[in-house]
Amino acid sequence: MGDVxxxxxxxxxxxxxxxTILEAANEAGINIxxxxxxxxxxxxxxxxxxxxxxxxxxxxxxxxxxxxxxGMVIQTRSPKxxxxxxxxxxxxxxxxxxxxxxxxxxxxxxxxxxAAELEVGPPRFQVKxxxxxxxxxxxPYVQRDMGRCxxxxxxxxxxxxxxxxxxFSMAYRGFRSKVVVDCDVPLDKExxxxxxxxxxxxxxxxxxxxKAN
Amino acid sequence: xxxxxxLNMIKEEQAKNGSVSEGxxxxxxxxxxxxxxxxxxxxxFYSFLSTKPMGRHVIxxxxxxxxxxxxxxxxxxxIEKELGISPGETTSGGxxxxxxxxxxxxxxxxxxxxxxxxxYGDLTPEKIGEILNSFD
Numbered sequence: 001m002g003d004v005x006x007x008x009x010x011x012x013x014x015x016x017x018x019x020t021i022l023e024a025a026n027e028a029g030i031n032i033x034x035x036x037x038x039x040x041x042x043x044x045x046x047x048x049x050x051x052x053x054x055x056x057x058x059x060x061x062x063x064x065x066x067x068x069x070x071g072m073v074i075q076t077r078s079p080k081x082x083x084x085x086x087x088x089x090x091x092x093x094x095x096x097x098x099x100x101x102x103x104x105x106x107x108x109x110x111x112x113x114x115a116a117e118l119e120v121g122p123p124r125f126q127v128k129x130x131x132x133x134x135x136x137x138x139x140p141y142v143q144r145d146m147g148r149c150x151x152x153x154x155x156x157x158x159x160x161x162x163x164x165x166x167x168f169s170m171a172y173r174g175f176r177s178k179v180v181v182d183c184d185v186p187l188d189k190e191x192x193x194x195x196x197x198x199x200x201x202x203x204x205x206x207x208x209x210x211k212a213n
Numbered sequence: 214x215x216x217x218x219x220l221n222m223i224k225e226e227q228a229k230n231g232s233v234s235e236g237x238x239x240x241x242x243x244x245x246x247x248x249x250x251x252x253x254x255x256x257x258f259y260s261f262l263s264t265k266p267m268g269r270h271v272i273x274x275x276x277x278x279x280x281x282x283x284x285x286x287x288x289x290x291x292i293e294k295e296l297g298i299s300p301g302e303t304t305s306g307g308x309x310x311x312x313x314x315x316x317x318x319x320x321x322x323x324x325x326x327x328x329x330x331x332x333y334g335d336l337t338p339e340k341i342g343e344i345l346n347s348f349d
Binding site for chain 1: 258
């Protein structure tokens with residue numbers, strides 16, 4: 001009991017109160033692409049890849065952190081949703097660099113995988129000044145290349161919630177936003193050991209295992 | 214104390230010492246049981262907070278559209294000429310720091326600048342010289 005009834009893509013779906021649209025859709029076998037969200041992390045809603053249309057809502061909502069409510073009518077693949085989702089991925093791609101930009105490594109980059117899946121065409125958005133940072137190689141456990149980072153904050157949450165180490169924080173603002181360690185120093189912290197959780201959660205190649213030398 | 218006290222603590226520190234040092238950030242992190250990175254993150258988010266030492270007086274030039282349309286570039290050029298420093302720099306004697314900032318809410322007096330907490334509007338190169346000379 002206490003189930004909430006909604007309609008997703010014309011299909012009647014019910015789920016417990018407090019479940020998100022994403023969870024309800026997944027239960028019903030309806031796939032909504034995600035990027036910054038992982039089922040075992042607190043939803044953040046920052047990437048907007050999982051947007052859906054809710055009838056009567058003034059704008060698209062992020063399904064990963066919007067709870068279902070009785071009678072909701074949700075579209076996960078309407079033209080409006082697909083257009084927005086595509087634009088979101090294009091904007092993320094515009095600020096993204098890495099070996100995946102040339103084809104060979106594309107399978108390792110979730111952003112490029114999404115771009116392929118959503119049939120994003122040639123780049124429309126030009127970034128005047130690319131974010132570029134020196135690669136951080138001090139730590140024997142994690143190598144950070146923040147020029148490749150798309151600011152999904154999965155490493156921040158994974159380190160805080162799963163590893164319980166709180167090594168990463170968000171700093172600065174707008175185009176200068178960056179995942180930092182302490183007062184923006186290269187990663188080389190006592191608290192950071194070889195758990196490698198952040199590497200597993202990074203959707204791009206911004207965080208990697210250092211090559212043995 | 215709770216995390217929502219953080220911004221007030223940072224503002225107090227900035228008002229007292231003109232900037233927020235790494236030591237001060239570490240103290241706040243300790244008191245609030247937060248990672249230092251979170252304190253650094255909040256401090257660097259706001260353009261009126263600074264992590265590096267500032268001059269005795271901080272000049273902030275609006276870089277938003279209304280001032281731009283009223284020849285805001287002239288203001289920046291006049292200050293650079295007067296003080297010999299570019300945005301983001303501090304004069305060697307520590308008298309002035311010069312920053313670019315977003316709208317300061319004085320569009321009706323564009324081009325405008327802030328020196329410390331004071332707004333100066335309808336600027337001309339001559340006026341800028343006079344204003345700067347009135348500071349020690």
